[in-house]
Every structure is written in C-alpha cells, then in structure tokens.
Amino acid sequence: xxxxxxxxxxxxxxxxxxPILLWLGVxxxxxxxxxxxxxxxxDRLMGETVRILYVHVPAAWLGMAGWxxxxxxxxxxxxxxxxxxxxxARASALPGAxxxxxxxxxxxxxxxxxxxxxxxxxxxxxxxLVLFFLYLAYMALARESQSEAMAGRSGMSRxxxxxxxVGAVNIPIINRSVVWxxxxxxxxxxxxxxxxxxxxxLWPMAIAVLGFSLIFGALVLMxxxxxxxxxxxxxxxxxxxxxxxxx
Amino acid sequence: xAVKAKHQRLTxxxxxxxxxxxxxxxxxxxxxxxxxxxxxxxxxxxxxxxxGRAIRLGGMVRRGSIAQAADGVTVNFIVExxxxxxxxxxxxxxxxxxxxxxxxxxxxxxxxxxxFVADNLxxxxxxxxMPRELEDMNLDEIKQQAETTVTQ
Numbered sequence: 111x112x113x114x115x116x117x118x119x120x121x122x123x124x125x126x127x128x129p130i131l132l133w134l135g136v137x138x139x140x141x142x143x144x145x146x147x148x149x150x151x152x153d154r155l156m157g158e159t160v161r162i163l164y165v166h167v168p169a170a171w172l173g174m175a176g177w178x179x180x181x182x183x184x185x186x187x188x189x190x191x192x193x194x195x196x197x198x199a200r201a202s203a204l205p206g207a208x209x210x211x212x213x214x215x216x217x218x219x220x221x222x223x224x225x226x227x228x229x230x231x232x233x234x235x236x237x238x239l240v241l242f243f244l245y246l247a248y249m250a251l252a253r254e255s256q257s258e259a260m261a262g263r264s265g266m267s268r269x270x271x272x273x274x275x276v277g278a279v280n281i282p283i284i285n286r287s288v289v290w291x292x293x294x295x296x297x298x299x300x301x302x303x304x305x306x307x308x309x310x311x312l313w314p315m316a317i318a319v320l321g322f323s324l325i326f327g328a329l330v331l332m333x334x335x336x337x338x339x340x341x342x343x344x345x346x347x348x349x350x351x352x353x354x355x356x357x
Numbered sequence: 358x359a360v361k362a363k364h365q366r367l368t369x370x371x372x373x374x375x376x377x378x379x380x381x382x383x384x385x386x387x388x389x390x391x392x393x394x395x396x397x398x399x400x401x402x403x404x405x406x407x408x409g410r411a412i413r414l415g416g417m418v419r420r421g422s423i424a425q426a427a428d429g430v431t432v433n434f435i436v437e438x439x440x441x442x443x444x445x446x447x448x449x450x451x452x453x454x455x456x457x458x459x460x461x462x463x464x465x466x467x468x469x470x471x472x473f474v475a476d477n478l479x480x481x482x483x484x485x486x487m488p489r490e491l492e493d494m495n496l497d498e499i500k501q502q503a504e505t506t507v508t509q
Contacts, residue, residue: 151488155454160486189366225462225479226452232394275374279381290385292393292415294462299484307486 117338120194124331132328138321145314153311160311162220167315168322169213173241174281176206176326180248181278184271194334196267199274200252201333205326207245214238225294233287234295237280244277256337395462399440408467414443415462415481423457436461436473447475454480 146164153160183199186192217235218228229235251273255266288297299307307315385392395415396406406412414436422435431448434457445463455461460481465474 154487155456155459156482156486163486185370189363189370224454224482226454227479230394230479233392275370276377279377283381283385286385287392290389290392292395292397294394294415294479294481296482296484299486306484308488310488311486 117194121335121338124335128328128331128335131324131331135321135324135326135328138317138324140321142314142318142321146318150310150314156220156224159220159223162216163311164314164318166213166216166220168319169209169216170238171319172322172326173206173210173213173238174284175323176202176209177241177244177274177278177281179330180206180274181281184274187271188268188275196271197334197337198330199271200256201330201337203245203249203252204333205329207242207249209322209326210238210242210245214242230294232293232295233291234284234293237284237287241280241284244280248273248277397438397441398436398443399438401443401467402441406467408469411464411466413462413464414445414473414475415460416443418455418457418459418461420457436463443473444471445473445475447478449476449478451478452480454482459483 142164146161150161152158179202180199183195183202187195187199214235217238221230222228248270251270255270287293288295299305305312395413398414398416401414416436416438419435419437419442422433424433425431426433431446432451433444433446435442435444437443445465447463447465455478460483462479462481463473463475464477464479468474
C-alpha cells in the first residue's frame with residue numbers, strides 16, 4: 111500500500127490510466143444515452159420523463175461515492191499519514207459536488223411533472239441537499255489547508271480530514287432516509303439482488319452508472335495530477351527564490 | 358515506536374467513528390416521527406390528529422374510490438395503507454399521476470367529521486418502473502386480450 115503513496119510511482123500508473131478511464135467512460139455513457147433516448151420505451155405512468163433516470167441515478171450514486179472516497183482518504187491521511195491521501199480527498203470534492211448538484215437538478219426536473227412540485231422537504235431530498243452543502247464547506251476548508259497538505263504538513267489539513275470523516279455520517283442517512291421515514295421520494299427500487307425496475311430500463315441505467323463512474327475516476331486522477339504538478343512548480347520556485355537570495 | 362503511534366491513531370479514529378455512528382443512529386431514532394414527510398392513515402388512526410392542524414396524509418388511492426362531485430372540480434377519494442383508510446376531499450386540479458391504486462401525498466387538515474380536506478395533492482411514484490406496453494395488465498387481462506384478438 112505504501113508503494114502507491116510514492117508520487118512518482120502513482121504518476122507512472124495514473125498517466126496512462128487517465129485516458130483509458132475517460133474514453134471508456136465516455137463511450138459507455140454514449141451507449142447508455144443512445145439506448146435511453148431511442149431504444150427504450152416510455153414508462154407506463156411517468157411517460158417520457160423516465161429517461162432522466164439515466165442521468166439522475168448515476169449522479170446520485172457518484173454524489174454519495176464522492177464523499178465516501180473523501181472519508182476513506184481522510185482516514186488514510188490521519189492514520190497512515192500518506193501524503194497522497196490528502197490530495198486524493200481534495201481531488202474528489204469538486205466532481206462529487208458536481209454530481210450531487212446534477213442529482214438535485216435532474217431530480218427536480220423529474221419531480222415537477224411526476225409529483226406536481228419542483229421541491230419538497232422530505233428526508234431524501236433534504237439529506238441530499240445537505241450533502242451538497244457539506245461539499246461546499248469541505249471545499250472551502252480544503253482550500254484553506256491545501257498548501258499545508260501539499261507540503262506534507264498536517265495541521266489545518268487535519269481539520270479538513272476530520273470534517274470529511276464526520277460528514278460521512280450523512281451518507282447512510284441519505285441511503286436509509288426513504289426506509290426510515292415516510293417520504294415523497296419512492297423507496298429503493300434495487301435491494302439486495304432484487305429490482306423493481308424493468309430490465310429494459312435497468313440495463314441502460316447500469317451502463318450509465320458504470321460509464322459515469324469511470325469518468326469520475328478519470329476526473330479525480332486528472333485533478334490529483336494537476337495538484338501534484340502544482341506542488342512541483344511551487345517547490346521549484348521556492349528553490350529558485352532561495353538560490354536567488356543566496357547569490 | 359512509529360508503528361505504535363499508527364495503531365493508536367487507528368484505534369482513536371475507529372472509536373470516534375463508533376461514537377459518531379451511535380450518535381447519528383440515536384438522532385435518527387429520535388427523529389423518526391418528526392422527520393416523516395406525511396402521516397399514513399394508520400398513524401392517524403393510532404395516534405389521532407386534532408382537527409384543523411395542517412398535516413400531510415400519504416397512502417394509496419383505493420381502487421374505485423375516486424368520485425367526481427357534481428360541481429366538477431371537487432374529487433372525493435379514499436386513502437388507505439392496508440391497515441386503515443381516510444376519506445379525502447379535494448377541490449382543484451389533480452396531478453397527471455393521480456390514479457386509482459397509486460400513491461398520493463395530500464396537504465391539508467382533518468375536519469371534525471373525520472374527513473381529510475386537502476389543499477394540495479402530490480402524486481407519489483412507487484419504486485416500480487415498467488414500460489407502457491405492460492401497462493399494469495395482470496395475467497387475466499392479458500389472457501382476455503389474447504382471446505379477443507383470436508376471435509376477431
């Protein structure tokens with residue numbers, strides 16, 4: 111595990127992996143969108159609006175997966191003091207926030223024709239909105255401590271990591287909200303190997319989830335690489351400045 | 358020595374996580390009534406809701422219960438959850454997905470006579486996604502349709 115904490119070794123894997131993940135993801139999403147828009151039928155009750163499923167479900171999954179990665183990377187940062195963990199956590203925040211917002215927006219567009227309201231304050235919608243706000247707070251905290259984390263010093267960075275772990279409490283709440291409480295949002299359609307989604311909708315949805323996940327992975331790798339490049343530039347500038355002042 | 362510090366941090370984090378999850382579960386448990394978006398008919402029967410208090414009522418629209426009143430804009434129907442049922446009256450435009458046998462969330466209040474007077478209706482989609490071709494046909498209907506096509 112410590113092998114991956116070495117930035118050089120990480121880069122030698124991340125560099126070729128990024129385009130593979132990205133283009134495979136884009137291809138899968140394109141296939142699922144083609145199926146979702148042209149080859150699948152409309153739903154018996156919802157009609158054409160069911161097609162938003164192929165964006166909404168992957169977005170919800172990645173919004174939650176993004177924070178889960180932040181929490182795991184934060185634990186690794188705090189316990190094992192891996193220098194790359196702090197960077198991985200920071201790199202996951204923006205894509206996660208993007209997908210959480212996409213989930214809220216597509217859900218709202220679907221809710222108006224289906225329920226008759228753009229927004230309701232039930233357990234599922236509220237906890238998802240809280241997740242989006244947590245992302246914003248985390249990004250602000252992480253930004254404050256970015257230079258410290260990159261220099262391998264913890265301190266402020268530790269606060270961002272603790273926030274990442276504490277915020278993870280919201281993830282099971284989002285997941286269970288429709289089971290614990292009466293809610294406007296429907297209960298889970300897919301539970302332990304059973305699906306109440308017709309296979310004709312389920313297949314394109316599964317492809318979309320996989321495709322968007324690969325794109326998410328590529329985005330995180332890209333951001334990690336750019337953050338590592340920033341550290342290098344900063345280090346080089348610092349050395350140059352020191353050399354200049356010495357001479 | 359370094360290994361020991363690492364284990365110490367791991368234990369600390371695991372303890373903190375356990376405490377955090379415990380606190381969250383306790384909070385969720387305490388909120389289980391307040392955080393519910395609506396009352397089910399059986400909740401109203403079991404706990405009783407005073408007339409006039411603004412609440413939401415959620416459940417299934419009983420099949421065959423939707424009746425249009427003579428004025429054309431008032432609908433009366435029965436919301437049930439398998440254990441109890443509440444009659445509802447609503448004046449206004451119903452959402453497209455408001456059909457018999459499907460879910461509904463009504464905002465309004467109980468009147469003195471035990472009828473729920475709704476100001477607003479939201480349709481509730483269930484967890485089933487099915488193409489239109491299989492439009493909730495049950496086996497009998499499919500058989501029947503097959504027979505009629507054969508005889509024609």
